[in-house]
Amino acid sequence: MLRHGILGLINNGDKTGYEIMTVFRDSLSHFWTAQTSQIYRELRTMEAAGWISQTHVPQTGKPDKNVFSITPAGREELVRWLRDDNLPPGFKNPFLMKVFFMGELPLEEGIAFFEAFRDASVFPDGGRGVSDSAGMYRQALDNPEKAIYWKLTIEFGRMYEAMQREWCERCIRELERLRRMKGSQGPDDAAGAIAREE
Amino acid sequence: MLRHGILGLINNGDKTGYEIMTVFRDSLSHFWTAQTSQIYRELRTMEAAGWISQTHVPQTGKPDKNVFSITPAGREELVRWLRDDNLPPGFKNPFLMKVFFMGELPLEEGIAFFEAFRDASVFPDGGRGVSDSAGMYRQALDNPEKAIYWKLTIEFGRMYEAMQREWCERCIRELERLRRMKGSQGPDDAAGAIAREE
DNA sequence: TGGGTCATGTAACCTGTTACATGATTAG
DNA sequence: CTAATCATGTAACAGGTTACATGACCCA
Numbered sequence: 336m337l338r339h340g341i342l343g344l345i346n347n348g349d350k351t352g353y354e355i356m357t358v359f360r361d362s363l364s365h366f367w368t369a370q371t372s373q374i375y376r377e378l379r380t381m382e383a384a385g386w387i388s389q390t391h392v393p394q395t396g397k398p399d400k401n402v403f404s405i406t407p408a409g410r411e412e413l414v415r416w417l418r419d420d421n422l423p424p425g426f427k428n429p430f431l432m433k434v435f436f437m438g439e440l441p442l443e444e445g446i447a448f449f450e451a452f453r454d455a456s457v458f459p460d461g462g463r464g465v466s467d468s469a470g471m472y473r474q475a476l477d478n479p480e481k482a483i484y485w486k487l488t489i490e491f492g493r494m495y496e497a498m499q500r501e502w503c504e505r506c507i508r509e510l511e512r513l514r515r516m517k518g519s520q521g522p523d524d525a526a527g528a529i530a531r532e533e
Numbered sequence: 534m535l536r537h538g539i540l541g542l543i544n545n546g547d548k549t550g551y552e553i554m555t556v557f558r559d560s561l562s563h564f565w566t567a568q569t570s571q572i573y574r575e576l577r578t579m580e581a582a583g584w585i586s587q588t589h590v591p592q593t594g595k596p597d598k599n600v601f602s603i604t605p606a607g608r609e610e611l612v613r614w615l616r617d618d619n620l621p622p623g624f625k626n627p628f629l630m631k632v633f634f635m636g637e638l639p640l641e642e643g644i645a646f647f648e649a650f651r652d653a654s655v656f657p658d659g660g661r662g663v664s665d666s667a668g669m670y671r672q673a674l675d676n677p678e679k680a681i682y683w684k685l686t687i688e689f690g691r692m693y694e695a696m697q698r699e700w701c702e703r704c705i706r707e708l709e710r711l712r713r714m715k716g717s718q719g720p721d722d723a724a725g726a727i728a729r730e731e
Numbered sequence: 732t733g734g735g736t737c738a739t740g741t742a743a744c745c746t747g748t749t750a751c752a753t754g755a756t757t758a759g
Numbered sequence: 760c761t762a763a764t765c766a767t768g769t770a771a772c773a774g775g776t777t778a779c780a781t782g783a784c785c786c787a
């Protein structure tokens with residue numbers, strides 16, 4: 336996956352490993368992350384596979400750079416991957432893993448946990464930070480057909496956030512309801528209420 | 534993460550590696566997956582760390598089993614993990630990675646891609662398959678305070694799905710709009726319309 | 732003079748996936 | 760008779776994270 340993401344970025348224009356890292360950090364962080372260590376490793380693998388080629392560019396006042404360009408074989412591989420029906424089955428959500436076991440902590444802590452999560456947003460500014468990213472903006476003007484897909488991923492991020500916030504609100508309401516029941520009527524009544532609900 | 538998930542399951546009752554695998558497959562698949570190979574490896578690590586202990590149980594007519602129980606140190610580790618503010622930053626969505634580069638394929642293929650995704654649901658039956666899982670149901674009756682969190686994770690799955698479907702619908706509408714513009718007015722006008730939109 | 736940017740990477744480790752291997756019992 | 764279930768794992772590989780290392784230039 337990362338391999339093909341890097342390939343797509345190089346397809347949009349020649350890039351150094353460093354530039355690829357900045358794109359991941361500034362424009363793709365809402366759906367993928369990558370460290371330089373992994374990027375440089377993948378670049379070597381991709382060059383060995385003949386998907387990209389490297390040009391050494393000496394610079395003065397700055398370190399020299401290695402600029403990577405996509406090859407015809409790389410372009411073929413990119414569309415092959417796009418068409419390939421290969422979406423991985425396993426979806427992992429560490430937050431839900433914790434929620435699943437939250438019954439081990441007092442209710443109050445559970446409520447605080449959801450409040451903290453609701454208030455911590457992936458897009459603290461409503462997505463503007465990602466949307467304004469310079470490189471993507473340039474591309475949006477150059478090539479609207481590529482830009483529309485980029486906008487759709489941003490839209491996904493926004494909708495995901497809104498959904499997550501709404502879910503947190505619901506969870507907090509549910510937990511507060513349980514707390515009230517425990518407070519006023521004792522644990523047995525609370526148990527009955529939950530069981531009856533389903 | 535997986536380590537702590539396994540720990541939480543053993544905390545809810547002694548289990549064999551095989552039983553842990555079935556719980557992941559039947560009840561936690563909407564937010565985590567795990568193969569037996571990984572489960573047995575983690576169990577060994579966890580036993581070495583003193584979080585769990587093992588009892589060999591000979592059986593007749595069936596293979597012998599190794600039943601794992603949580604230790605006091607394991608229980609301490611579980612609540613430490615629950616309280617620890619350690620949610621990983623990197624969120625990875627292979628589907629969005631593909632969407633991001635879909636501009637390399639013709640519009641028709643992009644539309645078909647979203648249609649296929651919209652129709653492939655994680656919860657083909659609206660979540661009933663997961664909710665009815667026997668082990669979890671038993672627990673829901675035993676311990677409502679644990680069960681409520683399990684229900685909340687199911688609810689997340691349902692909301693996520695609904696959001697994803699709605700997002701797909703929006704994407705399809707956007708792409709169809711672009712297709713109409715390209716068809717009737719040529720590529721330059723389409724470009725202008727997208728640029729003006731932002 | 733201290734921190735940020737540009738630019739390269741390595742080493743060690745941890746986590747996850749794929750494929751394989753065994754073998755009795757039970758239900759259709 | 761065949762497939763599924765119960766129950767254990769190993770080996771090899773792929774993918775991802777953390778920490779470290781270098782070094783010049785520029786801005787406050």
